[in-house]
Amino acid sequence: MVGLIPYDVNSPLWSDGAQKERFLAVPDGKTIHVGPDGDWDFPEGSVLVKTFLLEGTRVETRLFMRHPDGVWAGYSYEWNDAQTDATLLDGSLEKQVAGRTWYFPSRAECLRCHTTAAGRTLGLETAQLNRSLRYPDGGTANQLAVLDAMGMFDGGLGGSPEALPRLAEPGGQGSPEARSRSYLHSNCSNCHRPGGPGGGAADLRFSTSFVDMRVCDQPPDHGDLGIAGARLLSPGQPERSILSARMHALGAGRMPPLASHQVDTASVQVVDAWIASLTTCP
Numbered sequence: 001m002v003g004l005i006p007y008d009v010n011s012p013l014w015s016d017g018a019q020k021e022r023f024l025a026v027p028d029g030k031t032i033h034v035g036p037d038g039d040w041d042f043p044e045g046s047v048l049v050k051t052f053l054l055e056g057t058r059v060e061t062r063l064f065m066r067h068p069d070g071v072w073a074g075y076s077y078e079w080n081d082a083q084t085d086a087t088l089l090d091g092s093l094e095k096q097v098a099g100r101t102w103y104f105p106s107r108a109e110c111l112r113c114h115t116t117a118a119g120r121t122l123g124l125e126t127a128q129l130n131r132s133l134r135y136p137d138g139g140t141a142n143q144l145a146v147l148d149a150m151g152m153f154d155g156g157l158g159g160s161p162e163a164l165p166r167l168a169e170p171g172g173q174g175s176p177e178a179r180s181r182s183y184l185h186s187n188c189s190n191c192h193r194p195g196g197p198g199g200g201a202a203d204l205r206f207s208t209s210f211v212d213m214r215v216c217d218q219p220p221d222h223g224d225l226g227i228a229g230a231r232l233l234s235p236g237q238p239e240r241s242i243l244s245a246r247m248h249a250l251g252a253g254r255m256p257p258l259a260s261h262q263v264d265t266a267s268v269q270v271v272d273a274w275i276a277s278l279t280t281c282p
Contacts, residue, residue, distance in 0.1 A: 004049060005150075006135065007143055009128040010167040011182040014256075014264040015052060016100065018059070023049040024124070031154040032147075037207065038126035038165060039119040044068050048121060054098040061086050062105075064114065064121070072120045074110025103259045113258060117196040123186065126157065127165040127206060167206055170267045180274040181206050183267050184243070187256055202232060215243065216281035225253050235278035244272050 200221030
C-alpha cells in the first residue's frame with residue numbers, strides 16, 4: 001500500500017484471536033515526537049490503520065485519524081463477503097462471523113479505550129515496536145531502526161534499540177512476570193494509569209514498579225465479583241485476585257469491557273501462573 005508503513009507490536013490487544021494487519025502514515029514533512037516515557041505523539045494528518053482477519057478473511061478495518069485541529073477520531077469499516085470493499089459504519093454493529101460474535105465499535109467507543117491519559121495511539125510506543133519485522137520486500141529489520149533511518153522521529157529515539165525498553169510477547173520466552181506485565185500494559189493500562197478513566201489507584205503500565213502498581217493485597221475499587229476476601233492481586237492466590245477474575249469473566253464484569261466475547265485463555269494462564277508464584281507483597 002503506497003504511503004502506508006507496516007508495523008507490528010510485541011504485546012497485542014486481545015481481539016478474540018483475530019489476526020491483525022497494522023499500518024501507519026504520517027504527512028510528508030512531518031515527524032513523530034517520542035516522549036520521555038516512550039509514548040509517540042503523531043502530527044496532525046496522521047492515520048493509523050488496523051485490519052482484523054478471522055481465519056484469513058478480512059472482517060473489519062479501523063482507521064484512527066488525527067484531524068487538522070489535533071483531535072483524534074476512530075472509524076470502523078465492515079468488509080463485504082466478496083472481500084472487495086469495506087463500508088464505513090455510522091455506529092456500532094454486532095454480527096456473526098466465522099461462527100463467532102464480532103463487535104464493531106462506534107466512534108465514541110473508540111475513544112473509551114484510546115484515552116487521553118494513554119496518548120490516544122495505543123500500541124504506538126517504543127517498547128511495543130522494539131522488535132523485528134519482515135517487510136514486504138522480504139527483508140527483516142528492527143522496526144525502530146527502520147523508522148529512525150527514514151527520519152520519522154523529530155528528536156531520535158534516545159538510544160539504540162538494544163538499549164531501549166521492550167515489552168515481552170505474551171506467548172514468548174520471557175518470564176511469567178514480564179509476560180503478565182506486558183499483557184496488563186497493552187490490555188488494561190490505557191485506562192488503569194494516573195489520569196486514566198479506570199478509577200482507583202491501580203497503575204498497570206509496564207514501566208511502573210510492582211510496588212507502585214498499587215494492586216498487591218489491595219481491596220477492589222469496583223466490587224468483589226462475589227469473591228470472598230477479594231484483592232486486586234492476592235499473592236499466591238489467583239482465585240482471590242480481581243485481576244484474574246476480570247480476565248476470566250464474560251459480560252458485565254469483563255475487562256477490557258469492549259469488543260470481546262472470548263476469554264484469552266493462554267494469557268489468563270500466564271497471569272495466573274505469575275500471581276501463583278508470588279509469596280508476598282513488596
